[in-house]
Amino acid sequence: MITTKDLTKVYRSRGREVHALDSVDLHVREGEVYGVVGRSGAGKSTLIRCVNLLERPSSGTVTVDGQELTALAGRGQRAGAPLRRARSRIGMVFQHFNLLSSRTVQRNVELPLEILGLSGRERSRKALELLDLVGLAAQARAYPAQLSGGQKQRVGIARALAGDPKVLLSDEATSALDPETTRSVLQLLRDLNRELGLTVLLITHEMDVVKAVCDSAALMKGGRIVESGRVADLLATPGSELARELFPVGGEASGADRTVVDVTFHGDAATRPVISQLSRTYNIDISILGAAMDTVGGRQVGRMRIELPGAFEENVVPIGFLREQGLQVDVAGPAAAVEQAAGSGLVHSTGLAKEGDRR
Numbered sequence: 001m002i003t004t005k006d007l008t009k010v011y012r013s014r015g016r017e018v019h020a021l022d023s024v025d026l027h028v029r030e031g032e033v034y035g036v037v038g039r040s041g042a043g044k045s046t047l048i049r050c051v052n053l054l055e056r057p058s059s060g061t062v063t064v065d066g067q068e069l070t071a072l073a074g075r076g077q078r079a080g081a082p083l084r085r086a087r088s089r090i091g092m093v094f095q096h097f098n099l100l101s102s103r104t105v106q107r108n109v110e111l112p113l114e115i116l117g118l119s120g121r122e123r124s125r126k127a128l129e130l131l132d133l134v135g136l137a138a139q140a141r142a143y144p145a146q147l148s149g150g151q152k153q154r155v156g157i158a159r160a161l162a163g164d165p166k167v168l169l170s171d172e173a174t175s176a177l178d179p180e181t182t183r184s185v186l187q188l189l190r191d192l193n194r195e196l197g198l199t200v201l202l203i204t205h206e207m208d209v210v211k212a213v214c215d216s217a218a219l220m221k222g223g224r225i226v227e228s229g230r231v232a233d234l235l236a237t238p239g240s241e242l243a244r245e246l247f248p249v250g251g252e253a254s255g256a257d258r259t260v261v262d263v264t265f266h267g268d269a270a271t272r273p274v275i276s277q278l279s280r281t282y283n284i285d286i287s288i289l290g291a292a293m294d295t296v297g298g299r300q301v302g303r304m305r306i307e308l309p310g311a312f313e314e315n316v317v318p319i320g321f322l323r324e325q326g327l328q329v330d331v332a333g334p335a336a337a338v339e340q341a342a343g344s345g346l347v348h349s350t351g352l353a354k355e356g357d358r359r
């Protein structure tokens, strides 16, 4: 539904060049909720602004719903009619709501409909319908100042839906809201995604948001997408940085001559007593250093950091046992480098290996 190819954006300010986007290939499937995460300055906002061409990319293409926006006529503000039309099918929700304080809630939602040239009666009907959809029918005549943050964002969402978009873009829509309001706004986005078949591309710096609503996610760093995929697949990818951030498990080895491994449980494996089986089978004492459990896409997923006595070489067989049980096992700490050097044939994260190198 949204595809960018080799998307690049270079800002030039005061003689300096900032490569805000560096060859970004993004692919968002129809009907999914796709989350982009990353630190401040990673290029997330630039990416979303390039997707609806609020920002003109320096090079590369943007295709939304089969239409290549970058090929449509018009540069910047002088964008032509075809681009304007295509853009009206892309809704956008902002962190600070961007409501007009002098207009009522209803008239804020009507704004894009005025631009689309609908009659007064059509505008009113459509705006009330949208306000009903976001649960704000009773506030139609209120002014933004009379609303809570969560209500303001619901107005922002209703306004974004005015052009019957197939795609909704959201740039940190919940980061000005408290956790409970965040949850209810996310639930609304999720419901709209399901009920209207709306494809949602959202930017966030909160991993909880990704866990709660996203089907897929991408991690951005320095203008590049460094990891992307379905959340459930990422969790099953050895060494995935996103998986580690979604399920942070802390804990350091309690001493030398210990092997620390991160075990990821999915589906069935999450409910089997594999750790006690491991302990009994090999007669070893296992310490749990950290653990996190959650539900992703309706499936139980968990991560656990455990410590086995002895160096990595002594634990090759127990680690093999865990992998045979269908668990994903990432060797952490210095042992990761040892395992890699041993060429065990299993892929390991550069992240984990680097961590090991440093110690």
Ligand SMILES: Nc1ncnc2c1ncn2[C@@H]1O[C@H](COP(=O)(O)OP(=O)(O)O)[C@@H](O)[C@H]1O
Pocket: 011, 012, 013, 018, 019, 020, 038, 039, 040, 041, 042, 043, 044, 045, 046, 047
């Ligand atoms: N209009 C602009 N002019 C110059 N540099 C910009 C502009 N907008 C963003 N940048 C720079 O581009 C980089 C990416 O910014 P941004 O996309 O806002 O990141 P994020 O949303 O991930 O925090 C940053 O280094 C930022 O300073």
Ligand SMILES: [Mg+2]
Pocket: 044, 045, 046
């Ligand atoms: Mg931003």
